[in-house]
Amino acid sequence: MRVVVTGGTGYVGCHLIDALARRSVEVLAPARATTPPEAKEFLRSRGAEVREVDFDRPSDLAELFRGRPVWFHLVGSVARLRGDSFEHRHRVITARLVEQAKRAGVERVVFLSALGSGPDARNAYHRTKWEAEQEIVRSGIAGAIVRPSLICGRVVGPRDSKLVRRYIEMIRKRGRALVLGAGRNRIQPVDVRDLVECMVRAAERREDGVAAFDLGGPDQVTFDEFIGRLARALGREAKIVHIPMWIAAAAARILEPIQAAPAITRETVALMRSDNICARDSIERSFGFRPRDLDETLGTYAGESAR
Numbered sequence: 001m002r003v004v005v006t007g008g009t010g011y012v013g014c015h016l017i018d019a020l021a022r023r024s025v026e027v028l029a030p031a032r033a034t035t036p037p038e039a040k041e042f043l044r045s046r047g048a049e050v051r052e053v054d055f056d057r058p059s060d061l062a063e064l065f066r067g068r069p070v071w072f073h074l075v076g077s078v079a080r081l082r083g084d085s086f087e088h089r090h091r092v093i094t095a096r097l098v099e100q101a102k103r104a105g106v107e108r109v110v111f112l113s114a115l116g117s118g119p120d121a122r123n124a125y126h127r128t129k130w131e132a133e134q135e136i137v138r139s140g141i142a143g144a145i146v147r148p149s150l151i152c153g154r155v156v157g158p159r160d161s162k163l164v165r166r167y168i169e170m171i172r173k174r175g176r177a178l179v180l181g182a183g184r185n186r187i188q189p190v191d192v193r194d195l196v197e198c199m200v201r202a203a204e205r206r207e208d209g210v211a212a213f214d215l216g217g218p219d220q221v222t223f224d225e226f227i228g229r230l231a232r233a234l235g236r237e238a239k240i241v242h243i244p245m246w247i248a249a250a251a252a253r254i255l256e257p258i259q260a261a262p263a264i265t266r267e268t269v270a271l272m273r274s275d276n277i278c279a280r281d282s283i284e285r286s287f288g289f290r291p292r293d294l295d296e297t298l299g300t301y302a303g304e305s306a307r
Protein backbone atom coordinates (compact mmCIF):
# COMPACT_ATOMS: atom_id res chain seq x y z
CA MET A 1 0.00 0.00 0.00
CA ARG A 2 1.25 3.51 -0.84
CA VAL A 3 -0.30 6.30 1.24
CA VAL A 4 -0.19 10.01 1.91
CA VAL A 5 -0.42 11.17 5.54
CA THR A 6 -1.17 14.87 5.91
CA GLY A 7 -0.68 16.09 9.48
CA GLY A 8 1.65 13.13 9.93
CA THR A 9 4.25 15.22 11.73
CA GLY A 10 2.11 15.66 14.86
CA TYR A 11 1.54 13.54 17.95
CA VAL A 12 -1.00 11.16 16.41
CA GLY A 13 0.72 11.27 13.02
CA CYS A 14 4.01 9.92 14.43
CA HIS A 15 2.14 7.00 16.00
CA LEU A 16 0.19 6.34 12.80
CA ILE A 17 3.28 6.39 10.60
CA ASP A 18 5.11 4.11 13.04
CA ALA A 19 2.19 1.65 12.80
CA LEU A 20 2.16 1.90 8.99
CA ALA A 21 5.91 1.31 8.84
CA ARG A 22 5.46 -1.93 10.81
CA ARG A 23 3.08 -3.04 8.07
CA SER A 24 5.61 -2.09 5.38
CA VAL A 25 3.33 0.62 3.98
CA GLU A 26 5.09 3.26 1.85
CA VAL A 27 4.34 6.67 3.35
CA LEU A 28 4.63 10.17 1.92
CA ALA A 29 4.34 12.77 4.68
CA PRO A 30 4.08 16.40 3.57
CA ALA A 31 5.51 18.76 6.18
CA ARG A 32 5.70 22.49 6.61
CA ALA A 33 8.92 24.52 6.63
CA THR A 34 8.07 25.34 10.26
CA THR A 35 7.49 21.73 11.32
CA PRO A 36 9.91 20.83 14.13
CA PRO A 37 12.97 19.09 12.59
CA GLU A 38 12.81 16.28 15.18
CA ALA A 39 9.35 15.33 13.89
CA LYS A 40 10.65 15.16 10.30
CA GLU A 41 13.65 13.11 11.48
CA PHE A 42 11.42 10.72 13.37
CA LEU A 43 9.26 10.08 10.30
CA ARG A 44 12.34 9.50 8.15
CA SER A 45 13.63 7.04 10.75
CA ARG A 46 10.44 5.08 10.06
CA GLY A 47 11.14 5.04 6.34
CA ALA A 48 8.63 7.74 5.39
CA GLU A 49 9.37 10.22 2.61
CA VAL A 50 9.05 13.68 4.12
CA ARG A 51 8.36 16.38 1.55
CA GLU A 52 8.31 20.05 2.43
CA VAL A 53 5.21 21.82 1.14
CA ASP A 54 3.27 25.01 1.59
CA PHE A 55 -0.32 23.87 2.11
CA ASP A 56 -1.49 27.21 0.73
CA ARG A 57 0.29 26.71 -2.60
CA PRO A 58 -1.73 24.37 -4.85
CA SER A 59 1.32 23.69 -7.05
CA ASP A 60 3.06 22.14 -4.00
CA LEU A 61 0.11 19.80 -3.49
CA ALA A 62 -0.42 18.80 -7.12
CA GLU A 63 1.87 15.77 -7.17
CA LEU A 64 1.31 14.47 -3.65
CA PHE A 65 -1.38 11.92 -4.43
CA ARG A 66 -0.13 10.60 -7.76
CA GLY A 67 0.20 6.80 -7.46
CA ARG A 68 -0.93 6.86 -3.83
CA PRO A 69 -4.51 5.63 -3.58
CA VAL A 70 -4.94 6.02 0.20
CA TRP A 71 -4.97 9.28 2.14
CA PHE A 72 -4.90 9.73 5.91
CA HIS A 73 -5.77 13.33 6.79
CA LEU A 74 -4.81 14.49 10.30
CA VAL A 75 -4.20 18.22 9.86
CA GLY A 76 -5.82 20.16 12.66
CA SER A 77 -5.56 21.50 16.16
CA VAL A 78 -7.67 22.88 18.96
CA ALA A 79 -5.04 25.57 19.61
CA ARG A 80 -5.95 29.16 18.86
CA LEU A 81 -2.89 30.48 17.02
CA ARG A 82 -2.40 33.97 15.74
CA GLY A 83 -2.22 33.90 11.93
CA ASP A 84 -3.88 30.48 11.51
CA SER A 85 -7.66 30.47 11.84
CA PHE A 86 -9.70 27.32 12.53
CA GLU A 87 -11.49 27.94 9.26
CA HIS A 88 -8.20 27.93 7.34
CA ARG A 89 -6.59 25.03 9.19
CA HIS A 90 -9.60 22.75 8.96
CA ARG A 91 -11.93 23.62 6.10
CA VAL A 92 -9.73 25.52 3.64
CA ILE A 93 -6.75 23.16 3.77
CA THR A 94 -9.03 20.11 3.58
CA ALA A 95 -10.80 21.56 0.52
CA ARG A 96 -7.45 22.22 -1.21
CA LEU A 97 -6.24 18.69 -0.52
CA VAL A 98 -9.57 17.14 -1.57
CA GLU A 99 -9.28 18.86 -4.94
CA GLN A 100 -5.85 17.34 -5.56
CA ALA A 101 -6.83 13.93 -4.18
CA LYS A 102 -9.81 13.75 -6.53
CA ARG A 103 -7.72 14.79 -9.48
CA ALA A 104 -5.20 12.02 -8.73
CA GLY A 105 -7.90 9.38 -8.27
CA VAL A 106 -7.43 8.67 -4.56
CA GLU A 107 -9.62 5.69 -3.65
CA ARG A 108 -9.86 5.90 0.15
CA VAL A 109 -9.59 8.64 2.72
CA VAL A 110 -9.52 8.45 6.51
CA PHE A 111 -10.09 11.80 8.19
CA LEU A 112 -9.25 12.40 11.84
CA SER A 113 -11.98 14.67 13.16
CA ALA A 114 -13.04 15.12 16.80
CA LEU A 115 -15.86 13.89 19.00
CA GLY A 116 -18.33 16.76 19.34
CA SER A 117 -17.90 18.10 15.82
CA GLY A 118 -21.18 19.23 14.33
CA PRO A 119 -22.87 22.05 12.43
CA ASP A 120 -24.32 23.51 15.62
CA ALA A 121 -21.26 23.09 17.82
CA ARG A 122 -20.82 26.07 20.11
CA ASN A 123 -17.12 26.50 19.47
CA ALA A 124 -15.10 27.21 16.34
CA TYR A 125 -12.93 24.08 16.66
CA HIS A 126 -15.79 21.60 16.48
CA ARG A 127 -17.72 23.66 13.92
CA THR A 128 -14.79 23.88 11.51
CA LYS A 129 -13.93 20.21 12.04
CA TRP A 130 -17.49 19.52 10.88
CA GLU A 131 -17.00 21.74 7.85
CA ALA A 132 -13.84 19.80 7.00
CA GLU A 133 -15.81 16.55 7.36
CA GLN A 134 -18.30 17.89 4.83
CA GLU A 135 -15.48 18.57 2.34
CA ILE A 136 -14.50 14.92 2.70
CA VAL A 137 -18.10 13.69 2.31
CA ARG A 138 -18.66 15.87 -0.77
CA SER A 139 -15.41 14.69 -2.36
CA GLY A 140 -17.05 11.44 -3.40
CA ILE A 141 -13.96 9.54 -2.22
CA ALA A 142 -14.92 6.50 -0.12
CA GLY A 143 -13.60 6.22 3.39
CA ALA A 144 -14.11 7.07 7.03
CA ILE A 145 -14.29 9.93 9.45
CA VAL A 146 -13.08 9.05 12.94
CA ARG A 147 -14.11 11.25 15.84
CA PRO A 148 -12.17 10.45 19.01
CA SER A 149 -12.56 11.87 22.49
CA LEU A 150 -9.28 12.88 24.19
CA ILE A 151 -6.37 10.91 22.70
CA CYS A 152 -3.62 9.91 25.09
CA GLY A 153 -0.64 7.64 25.72
CA ARG A 154 2.73 8.08 24.08
CA VAL A 155 5.00 5.29 22.95
CA VAL A 156 6.96 6.77 20.03
CA GLY A 157 7.93 10.08 18.49
CA PRO A 158 8.99 13.48 19.74
CA ARG A 159 5.48 14.97 20.11
CA ASP A 160 2.75 14.47 22.64
CA SER A 161 -0.82 15.43 23.37
CA LYS A 162 -0.45 19.08 24.30
CA LEU A 163 -3.14 18.88 26.96
CA VAL A 164 -1.75 15.78 28.64
CA ARG A 165 1.79 17.18 28.45
CA ARG A 166 0.65 20.41 30.12
CA TYR A 167 -0.86 18.45 33.01
CA ILE A 168 2.20 16.20 33.34
CA GLU A 169 4.38 19.30 33.71
CA MET A 170 2.01 20.88 36.26
CA ILE A 171 1.89 17.71 38.33
CA ARG A 172 5.63 17.06 38.20
CA LYS A 173 6.78 20.62 38.82
CA ARG A 174 4.12 21.93 41.19
CA GLY A 175 2.16 18.94 42.46
CA ARG A 176 -0.89 20.92 41.40
CA ALA A 177 -3.27 20.85 38.44
CA LEU A 178 -5.41 23.79 37.34
CA VAL A 179 -8.77 22.65 36.00
CA LEU A 180 -11.24 24.96 34.26
CA GLY A 181 -14.65 24.65 35.89
CA ALA A 182 -15.77 22.04 38.40
CA GLY A 183 -13.92 19.14 36.73
CA ARG A 184 -17.12 17.07 36.57
CA ASN A 185 -17.36 17.00 32.76
CA ARG A 186 -16.84 13.47 31.50
CA ILE A 187 -14.32 12.39 28.88
CA GLN A 188 -13.59 9.02 27.34
CA PRO A 189 -9.87 8.89 26.63
CA VAL A 190 -8.73 6.67 23.80
CA ASP A 191 -5.25 5.15 23.58
CA VAL A 192 -3.32 6.56 20.63
CA ARG A 193 -2.28 3.01 19.62
CA ASP A 194 -5.91 1.90 19.52
CA LEU A 195 -6.91 4.99 17.58
CA VAL A 196 -4.30 4.42 14.88
CA GLU A 197 -5.32 0.75 14.68
CA CYS A 198 -8.90 1.91 13.99
CA MET A 199 -7.63 4.31 11.33
CA VAL A 200 -5.62 1.61 9.57
CA ARG A 201 -8.57 -0.80 9.68
CA ALA A 202 -10.83 1.97 8.37
CA ALA A 203 -8.48 2.40 5.40
CA GLU A 204 -8.68 -1.33 4.69
CA ARG A 205 -12.49 -1.43 4.58
CA ARG A 206 -14.07 -1.77 1.19
CA GLU A 207 -17.50 -0.13 1.68
CA ASP A 208 -18.62 2.69 -0.61
CA GLY A 209 -19.37 6.12 0.82
CA VAL A 210 -17.98 7.74 3.94
CA ALA A 211 -18.78 6.23 7.35
CA ALA A 212 -18.36 8.24 10.55
CA PHE A 213 -17.19 6.66 13.82
CA ASP A 214 -17.40 8.28 17.26
CA LEU A 215 -14.59 6.68 19.24
CA GLY A 216 -13.70 6.45 22.92
CA GLY A 217 -11.85 4.05 25.17
CA PRO A 218 -13.55 1.75 27.68
CA ASP A 219 -13.40 4.24 30.60
CA GLN A 220 -15.67 7.26 30.97
CA VAL A 221 -14.19 9.49 33.66
CA THR A 222 -14.70 12.96 35.00
CA PHE A 223 -11.89 15.35 34.19
CA ASP A 224 -10.86 15.40 37.86
CA GLU A 225 -10.71 11.62 37.91
CA PHE A 226 -8.57 11.69 34.78
CA ILE A 227 -6.09 14.03 36.46
CA GLY A 228 -6.04 11.87 39.58
CA ARG A 229 -5.27 8.76 37.55
CA LEU A 230 -2.63 10.56 35.50
CA ALA A 231 -0.93 11.68 38.72
CA ARG A 232 -1.01 8.10 40.07
CA ALA A 233 0.55 6.82 36.84
CA LEU A 234 3.36 9.34 37.36
CA GLY A 235 3.74 8.20 40.97
CA ARG A 236 2.73 11.64 42.24
CA GLU A 237 -0.01 13.34 44.21
CA ALA A 238 -1.83 16.22 42.56
CA LYS A 239 -3.86 18.90 44.25
CA ILE A 240 -6.59 19.96 41.86
CA VAL A 241 -7.36 23.68 41.81
CA HIS A 242 -10.64 24.57 40.09
CA ILE A 243 -10.87 27.84 38.21
CA PRO A 244 -14.48 29.05 38.11
CA MET A 245 -15.86 29.10 34.58
CA TRP A 246 -16.60 32.81 34.63
CA ILE A 247 -12.97 33.56 35.47
CA ALA A 248 -11.76 31.13 32.77
CA ALA A 249 -14.05 32.74 30.21
CA ALA A 250 -12.83 36.22 31.19
CA ALA A 251 -9.20 35.04 31.02
CA ALA A 252 -9.81 33.70 27.49
CA ARG A 253 -11.22 37.07 26.41
CA ILE A 254 -8.20 38.89 27.83
CA LEU A 255 -5.49 36.47 26.66
CA GLU A 256 -6.67 35.76 23.12
CA PRO A 257 -5.93 39.24 21.70
CA ILE A 258 -2.56 39.59 23.44
CA GLN A 259 -0.92 36.15 23.34
CA ALA A 260 0.20 34.34 20.16
CA ALA A 261 -0.80 30.93 21.59
CA PRO A 262 -2.96 31.47 24.70
CA ALA A 263 -3.32 28.59 27.17
CA ILE A 264 -6.95 29.48 27.94
CA THR A 265 -9.20 30.09 24.94
CA ARG A 266 -12.90 30.04 24.14
CA GLU A 267 -12.39 26.50 22.85
CA THR A 268 -10.65 25.16 25.97
CA VAL A 269 -13.42 26.69 28.06
CA ALA A 270 -16.13 25.22 25.80
CA LEU A 271 -14.55 21.75 25.93
CA MET A 272 -14.72 21.79 29.74
CA ARG A 273 -18.37 22.83 29.77
CA SER A 274 -19.76 19.60 28.35
CA ASP A 275 -19.23 15.85 28.31
CA ASN A 276 -17.19 14.37 25.48
CA ILE A 277 -18.26 10.76 25.48
CA CYS A 278 -19.78 8.09 23.24
CA ALA A 279 -20.69 4.38 23.52
CA ARG A 280 -18.28 2.48 25.80
CA ASP A 281 -17.96 -0.32 23.25
CA SER A 282 -17.54 2.00 20.26
CA ILE A 283 -14.21 0.51 19.19
CA GLU A 284 -15.11 -3.11 19.73
CA ARG A 285 -18.41 -2.69 17.90
CA SER A 286 -17.00 -0.87 14.87
CA PHE A 287 -13.49 -2.30 14.61
CA GLY A 288 -13.70 -5.66 16.36
CA PHE A 289 -11.00 -5.43 19.00
CA ARG A 290 -10.83 -4.56 22.69
CA PRO A 291 -9.18 -1.21 23.37
CA ARG A 292 -6.71 -0.68 26.21
CA ASP A 293 -8.05 0.57 29.51
CA LEU A 294 -7.12 4.01 30.81
CA ASP A 295 -4.55 2.90 33.38
CA GLU A 296 -2.63 0.93 30.76
CA THR A 297 -2.65 4.00 28.51
CA LEU A 298 -1.52 6.35 31.27
CA GLY A 299 1.18 3.83 32.19
CA THR A 300 3.00 4.90 29.02
CA TYR A 301 3.85 8.19 30.75
CA ALA A 302 5.49 6.46 33.71
CA GLY A 303 8.48 5.15 31.74
CA GLU A 304 9.22 8.22 29.65
CA SER A 305 12.88 8.49 30.55
CA ALA A 306 13.51 5.13 28.88
CA ARG A 307 12.62 6.53 25.43
Ligand SMILES: NC(=O)c1ccc[n+]([C@@H]2O[C@H](COP(=O)([O-])OP(=O)(O)OC[C@H]3O[C@@H](n4cnc5c(N)ncnc54)[C@H](OP(=O)(O)O)[C@@H]3O)[C@@H](O)[C@H]2O)c1
Pocket: 006, 007, 008, 009, 010, 011, 012, 013, 031, 032, 034, 035, 036, 039, 055, 074, 075, 076, 077, 078, 084, 088, 089, 093, 112, 113, 114, 115, 147, 148, 149, 150, 151, 152, 159, 160, 161, 162
Ligand atom coordinates in the same frame (compact mmCIF):
# COMPACT_ATOMS: atom_id res chain seq x y z
N1 LIG B 1 -5.00 15.10 20.60
C1 LIG B 1 -6.28 14.88 20.87
O1 LIG B 1 -6.68 14.56 22.02
C2 LIG B 1 -7.30 14.97 19.75
C3 LIG B 1 -8.62 14.60 20.04
C4 LIG B 1 -9.55 14.63 19.00
C5 LIG B 1 -9.15 14.99 17.72
N2 LIG B 1 -7.86 15.35 17.49
C6 LIG B 1 -7.47 15.71 16.12
O2 LIG B 1 -6.40 14.87 15.72
C7 LIG B 1 -5.55 15.55 14.81
C8 LIG B 1 -4.10 15.35 15.23
O3 LIG B 1 -3.96 15.84 16.55
P1 LIG B 1 -2.55 15.84 17.27
O4 LIG B 1 -2.85 15.75 18.72
O5 LIG B 1 -1.63 14.90 16.62
O6 LIG B 1 -2.09 17.34 16.96
P2 LIG B 1 -0.62 17.93 16.70
O7 LIG B 1 0.42 17.14 17.40
O8 LIG B 1 -0.73 19.38 16.99
O9 LIG B 1 -0.44 17.71 15.12
C9 LIG B 1 -1.21 18.46 14.22
C10 LIG B 1 -0.76 18.19 12.82
O10 LIG B 1 -1.48 19.08 11.95
C11 LIG B 1 -0.55 19.93 11.28
N3 LIG B 1 -1.11 21.28 11.14
C12 LIG B 1 -1.72 22.04 12.08
N4 LIG B 1 -2.09 23.21 11.57
C13 LIG B 1 -1.72 23.19 10.25
C14 LIG B 1 -1.81 24.11 9.19
N5 LIG B 1 -2.37 25.31 9.33
N6 LIG B 1 -1.31 23.76 7.97
C15 LIG B 1 -0.75 22.55 7.80
N7 LIG B 1 -0.61 21.63 8.78
C16 LIG B 1 -1.09 21.96 10.00
C17 LIG B 1 0.69 19.94 12.15
O11 LIG B 1 1.81 20.32 11.37
P3 LIG B 1 3.20 20.79 12.05
O12 LIG B 1 3.93 19.53 12.44
O13 LIG B 1 3.86 21.54 10.97
O14 LIG B 1 2.84 21.64 13.24
C18 LIG B 1 0.73 18.49 12.61
O15 LIG B 1 1.22 17.65 11.59
C19 LIG B 1 -6.00 17.00 14.79
O16 LIG B 1 -6.73 17.21 13.62
C20 LIG B 1 -6.90 17.13 16.00
O17 LIG B 1 -7.92 18.05 15.76
C21 LIG B 1 -6.93 15.34 18.46
